Amino acid sequence: MTNPDHKQINNKQLSRREALLLLGKVGGSAAMLQAAGLFGLFAAPVQAQPELVKLKPLTAGRKTVLILGAGISGLVAAYELGKAGYQCKILEASHRAGGRNLTIRHGDFIDELGNPQFCHFDKDPDLYFNAGPARIPAHHTAILHYCREFAVEMQMFCNYNKNCYTQDDNAFGGKPVRIREYEADTRGFFSELMAKSIQAEAKLDAPFDDIDRQKLIEFCKAYGDLSSDFTYEGSERAGYQSGGILSPGVLKKPRAFADLLQSNFWAGAMHFGEISDQAAALMTPVGGMDKIVDAFLSRLAGKVQLKAQVQKVQLLPQGVEVSYWLDGQLQTEQADYCLNCIPAQLMAGIENNFPADYVGVMRQLQRGKLSKIALQAKERFWEKEQIYSGISWTNQDITQIWYPSHGLFKTKGILLGAYSWDPAISDRFSAMTNQERIAAAITQGSKLHSDYGKYIDQGNSVCWQRMNHMLGCGAVWSEELLKTSFATIQAPVGGHYMVGDQVSYHPGWQEGAVRSAWYAMESIQQQEQQKQRQVAV
């Protein structure tokens, strides 16, 4: 093992057991990665669900639907039910539609309770940030169905870029290391360990026979880019030290395996792009995620009532009655059906006559905490560091720095200067003013990019647990609660349906929101068909 630095790991002394133990730790890290949750706590792969909602046009009578909340699920419901002939109206408490689908650009108001802000980014179509959803994986076929149907212009979104950095205060003297280098070296050493420990075994346990064994060794070689004697001596995968085009490429010296393991990168972020929802290739609407919201709104003219804060929901023997504040007055309306995407933790505080077990579930859902901080850079300094899009990772509170996937070579750009999903970190950010958050993001970001602060004009921040009418980034279901209570909240009570990504096994993704609405609408259709059959009899 070529190991130019101190702290040599002598693999010859590593028994197979030890190697497997190491493996186990890394295996454990995959578990940690899942535990780290990222966003989309339930990282289980989504099955392709090609079927689309198909509502038959209403044939008999007039049916009314009140939709509470203009989140993605509410917008989908109003659009589909409207097409099928239902009379729909959306009541939305906020000054804007879209809910968590929020893109911030010049002049926007950020309605964070206790920390209201305006956005002063330059007026420029490229200078925006997606404070909520930012990326869509290919298997989220339901939300992509609307992007296609509405011809929302899409671009690729990059989550994983080897030229970005990993920075850990406990490794490499706190200096940033290119992900390219970190990954090539860890894989190299890891593969060498594996190859040599397999070679050292006289016989492998079943089910490996001799051919498998040789293949396994070759696999290690390919995986880690080992030399012919199964030693890791550095790899072009880490990038050349010098040369490579007009002169021979000189390999970088591998970093010591022990040093690589000092960093926490391997325990989580290194495998982020492996998560099915986060893996390349991802997509995003050109100009901001809210282009999807705009596309719905242009098809729902006159159906969305903004600044209508729902105050009370009453189940009637037939239908539902909803009271809401509008211009300081309480208004009341009735409808045959009600689809409700108000976050459960808020709905628990809104007067209702729901069955106790139904509200009981809402009370038990926890508020998720996520924060994002966006920074306007005067100059796209990251491009000089050969970074175009992607994510750098750090073990400081800011956790991530995102470089925009659009606007290449322009003068300015919006960086995502912090994005954390650890509730404790979000508590720390939420206790700061916007200015303090920006200052913290700059201080921490300076460990990845020298002169960082010099390039930053200004910034905005969004702590989702403080956002008006949301107070959370999404519902947090415990595994236990999912088992015992998901069906309760998914089922209608009379004509009332809870919807939103909160009523899906995929909270934290628009896909969950769309499919929850589809589920509810199909159930409404069944209720209607049943009624028609009863009338016919």
Add this chain to the structure above:
Amino acid sequence: MKYLLFWFGVLCSSSVYAETFHADAQYCLVCHGSNAQGNEAISAPNLAILPDWYLSSQIQAFQSGWRGHQTTDAYSKEMMAVAKSMSAEDVKRAIGFITGFQVSKTPETLTGDETHGKTLYQTCAACHGAAAEGNQAMGAPPLAGQYSWYLLRQLQAYRSGQRGAAENDSRGAMMKQIAATLQQDQDLNDLVAYINTLDIQKTNNPKTDIKK
């Protein structure tokens, strides 16, 4: 529900609008529940039972950082941020709005030795009133109708010095001294279990109906 929302017109002035964007006080209900009755899912207490003078004293306490500043708990920090973003006009409007709600509370079942709690409550009655209806002269708020999880958290906060320790917070300091005498967690629990059995009172707002 009957409201005389006279302040809406008055306060939609553009400066307030620009400062907070909230031309009304409905945002209190986002956290505190649609009838200001509190919402456990947000850890926000019942405000509808509270008289104007106490609402005002506590908003002041949050604005001054007496509540929320030294604390480690995210709840009081949350309310502190809201209070700090409010102008004097906002406070006035919010109090007018909140005191217009009928008092109500989601019923709670609490296990504890209510008899023991009643005995312990004798000390409290001097300030909070025999029926825990509150006493303006003492600055002691009503406790009847308040949620047990909130009362417990506050008693613990006084006891640990997270509330009532700030320099100018004389009312808080008074309550902090009392809480310091309640060393046993079981005592706190019994006290709160007893308070939970008391009917909601609302003495300061005779115009509102009382509903439980």
